[in-house]
Amino acid sequence: MDGVSGISDLSVFDAFGQPTINIDVDRVKAARYGLAPGDINTVVQTAIGGQAAGNAYEYGSDRNFPIVVRLAPEYRQSLEAMRNIPIGVSTGSGTTQIPLSAVATVKMVPSYSFIYRENQERYIPIRFSVRGRDLGGAILEAQQKISQKVHLPAGTRLEWAGEFGELQEAISRLSVVTMLSLVLIVLLLWVNFSSVVDTFLAASVMPLALIGGVFTLAITGTPFSVSAAIGFIGLFGISVMGGIIVISSFNLLASGDLDRQEALFRACQVQLRPIMMTCVAACVGLLPAAISTGIGSQVQKPLALVVVGGILLAPVLILIILPVLIDIFSRRGHRIEKQEVPELVEVK
Numbered sequence: 001m002d003g004v005s006g007i008s009d010l011s012v013f014d015a016f017g018q019p020t021i022n023i024d025v026d027r028v029k030a031a032r033y034g035l036a037p038g039d040i041n042t043v044v045q046t047a048i049g050g051q052a053a054g055n056a057y058e059y060g061s062d063r064n065f066p067i068v069v070r071l072a073p074e075y076r077q078s079l080e081a082m083r084n085i086p087i088g089v090s091t092g093s094g095t096t097q098i099p100l101s102a103v104a105t106v107k108m109v110p111s112y113s114f115i116y117r118e119n120q121e122r123y124i125p126i127r128f129s130v131r132g133r134d135l136g137g138a139i140l141e142a143q144q145k146i147s148q149k150v151h152l153p154a155g156t157r158l159e160w161a162g163e164f165g166e167l168q169e170a171i172s173r174l175s176v177v178t179m180l181s182l183v184l185i186v187l188l189l190w191v192n193f194s195s196v197v198d199t200f201l202a203a204s205v206m207p208l209a210l211i212g213g214v215f216t217l218a219i220t221g222t223p224f225s226v227s228a229a230i231g232f233i234g235l236f237g238i239s240v241m242g243g244i245i246v247i248s249s250f251n252l253l254a255s256g257d258l259d260r261q262e263a264l265f266r267a268c269q270v271q272l273r274p275i276m277m278t279c280v281a282a283c284v285g286l287l288p289a290a291i292s293t294g295i296g297s298q299v300q301k302p303l304a305l306v307v308v309g310g311i312l313l314a315p316v317l318i319l320i321i322l323p324v325l326i327d328i329f330s331r332r333g334h335r336i337e338k339q340e341v342p343e344l345v346e347v348k
Contacts, residue, residue, distance in 0.1 A: 004142045006133025013125045020111035023104050030103040033089045040087060040103060047071045047085045082106050134223030139164050170226045181233050185240055197329055202243040204325055208317040209239035209310045216309025222302050231306030238282050238311060242275045242318045254332040264327060268319050275318060279311045
């Protein structure tokens with residue numbers, strides 16, 4: 001991961017370094033003396049850690065204290081003293097004692113100074129920061145390099161947590177919210193027009209507005225994020241308003257005495273100012289956030305860039321491409337010419 005662009009402050013939490021006494025029982029040697037590993041563990045636990053032998057009760061009260069029996073400090077404070085802990089062994093003529101070193105290996109080994117657990121599982125944390133690059137791109141490159149060069153042992157797994165985990169959860173929730181928003185927009189358009197053709201014509205401005213937002217992110221080098229996705233949702237709503245204005249005006253003019261082409265041209269001409277004012281108002285309101293560079297701007301700036309860039313290009317696309325789509329798909333303004341029928345004269 002150290003070679004991945006954008007990843008810095010890479011470190012591993014120092015979990016080792018705590019000296020620990022390791023007592024490894026030799027089962028073969030223990031079996032020769034007729035001892036089981038549990039018998040040896042009981043002796044070691046009693047000698048070093050102690051074992052409760054009873055309770056001492058305070059006279060005149062109900063307070064009591066456990067009585068713990070274990071070896072004196074001089075017989076358990078060093079490795080040599082632990083190796084000489086006596087263990088009773090039954091023989092044919094009675095009981096004899098052997099040192100612990102005869103059936104086990106006692107040594108000092110490095111062990112964990114901290115044990116990290118989450119969801120009842122041990123883990124080793126690896127900490128790093130991402131600077132000068134988007135979080136998703138840096139993590140994706142790191143995942144590819146790790147999958148190629150690192151082979152995890154059996155029983156272990158790699159989990160990406162922290163801000164990246166929160167980003168994945170936010171994206172999964174946002175995907176549901178985005179689909180719900182689009183469905184609600186289409187439903188409201190249907191309620192307004194009561195026409196499938198007009199509904200989809202008004203909804204067709206959303207991909208047109210999408211072009212401006214994507215183009216702005218590409219020019220500024222801003223990565224796609226949750227904030228940018230929310231900006232696209234707002235951009236869709238603003239652009240749909242322009243589509244509603246043009247289609248409603250065309251339907252009204254086409255229902256009168258104007259020709260279809262003239263009604264379409266007049267609708268774009270009359271509604272040019274309302275569409276421009278709607279878009280400019282939203283653009284000017286978010287322009288300070290789009291050019292901000294202070295602390296916290298990385299959160300609001302992608303949203304503002306998407307809306308400002310999309311709104312600047314949306315009126316041009318709405319007033320150029322949408323009329324073409326209306327002319328192709330809309331049936332408003334088509335009149336059936338009446339055929340001349342000769343007048344019948346009644347002869348008596």
